[in-house]
Amino acid sequence: MSARKPTPLEAKLGYTFRDPALVEAALTPPSAGLDVDNQRLEFLGDAVLQLCVSRLVYREHPAWPEGALTKLRGLVVCADALHAWAEDLGLEVRMGPRSGRRTRGTRNELADAVEALLAAVHLDLEARGRSPLDGVMALVEARFLETIRRAYLGVWEVRDTKTTLQERAAVLSLGAPVYEEVSRQGPDHAPTFTVKVRVGPHEAVASAGSLKRAQMEAARLLLEALPASSAGAPS
Numbered sequence: 001m002s003a004r005k006p007t008p009l010e011a012k013l014g015y016t017f018r019d020p021a022l023v024e025a026a027l028t029p030p031s032a033g034l035d036v037d038n039q040r041l042e043f044l045g046d047a048v049l050q051l052c053v054s055r056l057v058y059r060e061h062p063a064w065p066e067g068a069l070t071k072l073r074g075l076v077v078c079a080d081a082l083h084a085w086a087e088d089l090g091l092e093v094r095m096g097p098r099s100g101r102r103t104r105g106t107r108n109e110l111a112d113a114v115e116a117l118l119a120a121v122h123l124d125l126e127a128r129g130r131s132p133l134d135g136v137m138a139l140v141e142a143r144f145l146e147t148i149r150r151a152y153l154g155v156w157e158v159r160d161t162k163t164t165l166q167e168r169a170a171v172l173s174l175g176a177p178v179y180e181e182v183s184r185q186g187p188d189h190a191p192t193f194t195v196k197v198r199v200g201p202h203e204a205v206a207s208a209g210s211l212k213r214a215q216m217e218a219a220r221l222l223l224e225a226l227p228a229s230s231a232g233a234p235s
Contacts, residue, residue, distance in 0.1 A: 004016065007020075008090065009023070009089060009090065009091070010023075012088070012089045012090065013089060013117070013121075013139065014138075014139055014142060015121050015124075015135070015139060017120070017121075017124050018124055018127065018128060019124055019127065022041075022120035022123060022124055023117070023120060024094070025037075025038055025041060025116070025120065026038050026041050026113060026116035026117045026119070026120040027091065027092070027093050027094055027113055027116070027117075028093065028094045029093050029094070029105065029109045029112065029113070031109065032093070032094045034094070038112065038113060038116035041115075041116035041117075041119040041120060041123075042112045042113075042115045042116045042119070043119075044119035044122065044123075045114075045115030045116050045117065045118040045119030045120075045122070046115045048118055048119060048122050048133070048136050049077055049115055049118055049136075049140065050073070050077060051133070052133075052136055052137045052140040052141075053073050053076050053077050053140060053144060053148075054069075054073055055137065056140070056141060056144065056145060056148050057069050057072050057073050057076070057148055060145075060148050060149050061148075061151070064153065068153055071156040071160075072148065072151050072155070072156065074156070074160075075151075075155065075156050075160065076144050076147060076148060078160075079107065079108060079111040080111075081144075082110075082111035082112075082114045082115065083107045083110050083111045083114075085114050085143060086110035086111060086113060086114050087110070089114075089117075091105070091110050091113050091114070091117075092104055092105065093105035093109050093110070093113055118136050118139065118140070121135060121136050121139065122135070122136050161216050161217075161219040161220040161223060162177070162215060162216060162219045164219070164223060165177050165197070165199065165219040165222060165223050165226075168223060168226055169199045169200070169226075172199075172200070172226065172227065174199045174200035174202070175199065175200060177197050177198070177199045177219065177222075178197065178198045178199075179195055179196070179197050179215050179218070180195065180196045180197075180198070181193060181194070181195055181211065182194040182195060182196050182205065190209065191209070192207055192208070192209060193207065193208060193209070193210065193211045193213075193214040194206070194207040194214065195207075195208075195211065195214040195215050195217075195218045196218065197215065197218040197219055197222055199222060199226070202222060202225060202226060203222070204218050204219075204221035204222035204225065205218060205221075206218035206220075206221055
């Protein structure tokens with residue numbers, strides 16, 4: 001029997017399923033309202049992805065301390081990174097019980113679908129009697145290896161300024177950052193958000209096309225104004 005021709009999704013992913021039903025399950029979010037959704041697959045996929053990325057980070061940065069490895073792993077497997085992978089795969093999720101159609105889905109639904117899809121690969125390989133972890137590892141490595149190799153100590157401070165600001169504020173004993181939406185201007189399809197962040201007596205204001213980006217930019221600006229440690233803080 002000749003091998004089945006890969007679907008466009010399988011071609012982009014780099015894996016052809018023996019059981020296509022696993023793909024359908026992986027692309028069924030809870031919002032579809034079906035009896036079976038992808039939450040269990042997402043649970044498994046999250047664990048497998050974490051392990052695969054942990055192995056890569058550990059291997060590629062042998063001199064880094066545990067805390068830095070953890071931060072880099074978090075950066076690699078964050079929802080934004082998984083959503084970008086979903087976009088590159090052209091993922092669409094199932095819409096509902098009475099429709100065979102699919103939709104682009106929300107950012108979180110697509111990120112969850114990537115994890116569920118990796119779990120589907122794991123289970124499909126296991127059913128074939130092949131190494132499921134090695135197979136998923138190959139896909140994860142193809143996607144993230146260069147990103148991990150190019151990473152440098154502190155890269156998460158650029159990519160995750162809100163977390164870094166929270167950690168810096170704790171070091172300086174200033175309390176948790178407080179974010180305030182100052183204004184929202186412009187049309188609904190292209191709004192501009194202005195956000196203020198305050199840490200102790202310090203504050204910064206920034207604007208961006210989304211609330212999240214405005215918060216991140218405000219956090220970045222405040223980080224530039226804060227000392228890196230209590231030794232550099234004014235008495």
